[in-house]
Amino acid sequence: MPDIGAAVKQKIFLVMIAAAVIVAGCKTKPVQEESSTSTPVSSASTPAVTTGGVATVDMDQRAGTSSGASGPNTQQTAQRIIYFDFDSSDIRNEYVDVIAAHGRYLAGNATVRVRLEGHTDERGSREYNIGLGERRAQTVKRALMLQGVQEAQIATVSYGEERPAAAGSDEAAWSKNRRVEMVYIN
Amino acid sequence: MTLKTCRSAFCALLLSVCATAHAQLQIDITRGVSDPVPVAVVPFARAAAVDGGTDVAGIIERDLASSGRFKGIERRAMPAQPQKAADVNGAAWRAVRADYVVVGRVVAAGSENVSLHFGLVNALTGQKMLEDETITVSGKALRKGAHRIADVIFEKITGVRGAFDTRIAYIAVEGVAPDQRFQLIVADADGENAAVAARGSRPLMSPAWSPDGEWLAYVSFEKGVSTVNVQRVRTGELRTVSARNGVNGAPTYSPDGKQLALTLGGSGGNLDIYVLDLATQNLARMTDDPAIDTQPAWSPDGKTLYFLSDRGGAPQIYAVDARAGARARRVSFGVAYAARPRVSPDGKLLALEVQEDGAFHIATLDLASGNITSLSRGALDESPSFAPNGAMLIYAGRERGQGVLATVSVDGQVTARLQSSQGDVREPVWGPFTN
Numbered sequence: 001m002p003d004i005g006a007a008v009k010q011k012i013f014l015v016m017i018a019a020a021v022i023v024a025g026c027k028t029k030p031v032q033e034e035s036s037t038s039t040p041v042s043s044a045s046t047p048a049v050t051t052g053g054v055a056t057v058d059m060d061q062r063a064g065t066s067s068g069a070s071g072p073n074t075q076q077t078a079q080r081i082i083y084f085d086f087d088s089s090d091i092r093n094e095y096v097d098v099i100a101a102h103g104r105y106l107a108g109n110a111t112v113r114v115r116l117e118g119h120t121d122e123r124g125s126r127e128y129n130i131g132l133g134e135r136r137a138q139t140v141k142r143a144l145m146l147q148g149v150q151e152a153q154i155a156t157v158s159y160g161e162e163r164p165a166a167a168g169s170d171e172a173a174w175s176k177n178r179r180v181e182m183v184y185i186n
Numbered sequence: 187m188t189l190k191t192c193r194s195a196f197c198a199l200l201l202s203v204c205a206t207a208h209a210q211l212q213i214d215i216t217r218g219v220s221d222p223v224p225v226a227v228v229p230f231a232r233a234a235a236v237d238g239g240t241d242v243a244g245i246i247e248r249d250l251a252s253s254g255r256f257k258g259i260e261r262r263a264m265p266a267q268p269q270k271a272a273d274v275n276g277a278a279w280r281a282v283r284a285d286y287v288v289v290g291r292v293v294a295a296g297s298e299n300v301s302l303h304f305g306l307v308n309a310l311t312g313q314k315m316l317e318d319e320t321i322t323v324s325g326k327a328l329r330k331g332a333h334r335i336a337d338v339i340f341e342k343i344t345g346v347r348g349a350f351d352t353r354i355a356y357i358a359v360e361g362v363a364p365d366q367r368f369q370l371i372v373a374d375a376d377g378e379n380a381a382v383a384a385r386g387s388r389p390l391m392s393p394a395w396s397p398d399g400e401w402l403a404y405v406s407f408e409k410g411v412s413t414v415n416v417q418r419v420r421t422g423e424l425r426t427v428s429a430r431n432g433v434n435g436a437p438t439y440s441p442d443g444k445q446l447a448l449t450l451g452g453s454g455g456n457l458d459i460y461v462l463d464l465a466t467q468n469l470a471r472m473t474d475d476p477a478i479d480t481q482p483a484w485s486p487d488g489k490t491l492y493f494l495s496d497r498g499g500a501p502q503i504y505a506v507d508a509r510a511g512a513r514a515r516r517v518s519f520g521v522a523y524a525a526r527p528r529v530s531p532d533g534k535l536l537a538l539e540v541q542e543d544g545a546f547h548i549a550t551l552d553l554a555s556g557n558i559t560s561l562s563r564g565a566l567d568e569s570p571s572f573a574p575n576g577a578m579l580i581y582a583g584r585e586r587g588q589g590v591l592a593t594v595s596v597d598g599q600v601t602a603r604l605q606s607s608q609g610d611v612r613e614p615v616w617g618p619f620t621n
Binding site: 053054055056057058059060062063115122123124125126127128130131132134135137138141151155156157158159160162163164165167168169 | 362363364366372381382383384385386387388389390391392406407408409410411412417418419420421422424431432433435436449451453454455457478480481494496501523525526539546566568569584587612613
């Protein structure tokens, strides 16, 4: 009987492992939803796929079901993205009316909540950019509160440079990435 | 496993559905010392039934070369194929300009284990520096055994503990926003045996090893807000240790592994440095300044926290005693932008990102003199992390719009690139010694 080469054996072995990984991955049970997101500490025994001493956690299975909301529907509030200048968290004149319109809507609908998602371009250190994105979100938050929006209606999150709206390493991309997105939530 | 072996539709499915990680080190010495020490690593005698075709000598040679201090000798130039130190004829190896000769053999030890027998000879003096050492590993862990031999050889010749049998973690991103896939990957220090520790459609960032190498701390956003998690690598046990309002970021373990330094922003969005006791959940505030304070890094004695702050206008590095209420002092001068401090294992250097001439480079800052030395020349180099022996750093750069990983010797003389096919890779962190 002809002997199969070591390389072929290795490939077969790898394919077998791969198949085992897929099967194990598909059997993974959904993670139990945590009771409260406000608790600072939580632990979950997470089902895991193990390869070479490393278990895999699927973060999407832990994600909360955040039901999106459509929010207001006027010409001004249709604009949900505020863009910023380089290294700046100042609100440009062109966005003052847009933010005021959202502020009036939220002030008049106290049960509606909005999440302000701050972003930066790719230049600079990642965690520092988390700080800059948060600064931008906080600027918009303060502008909304000046319209009478309650603080409890506003959440902020900064993604820094991690979720660019446009790929590329030029000003055309960077200017689209320096932004705060307003996401209505229930 | 190379890209070519993975061309089948099955493997494509594997990569896309189950996201098996996959990287390999291609030693690509972009800058090297003028005079690396020539070492002949003679192919090890095989134990075909148990070694799975693993080229032990090839792994040892690549490890040693990646340090920049050594270079291999081509196999076809080798005058003989000895397997024991006693059989090495120094004169014959001097003739092919080898200063050292590494020999060995793989021997089956029971049905599942293998013993690696190896020796080291100084070809110039004929001295047997290692006569017949033995490392026994599971047959599946032959690569690990080879890395351990490289560690022993490296230490025997240089006097510096080797860090080849260690692991790295990093973030890989596939796809373009908003359809990104993030993976937290753990791999051997040479990029092999890459495996996914966490994955998701929202950002994963800021990985940090626990001092015992059992846990990774990192930041995730799967609930639409930032959280700091710690995860036991082997089991996947996950604890969310900070999910406070606003920013939860930049975790790093204290040297004793009992505390995390991290950045919190609160609902007001003022980022400051805190220390969280992992057992008691006690939280102590280390800085209180309206500026952005982030990226804390511990000194090896646990007494000092280095961090980034833009309290002076631009980002610079500051230090503060790791006790509540202490006053911070600035430590970086002479560069327009300094970020992401990491402290060397001996506590004498900081690795940093600095901005020079519009580009971001990796640099070291000598804490005694304040001198800053650039180690890299890319446009967007970031996230330096010391090897546990302090001899090398791993960092991320960008080439043709993709993140790539590279190592550089601490003196900046030798750069080697780690090839990856995982798309955009970033934020490498070098794990601790584990043996």
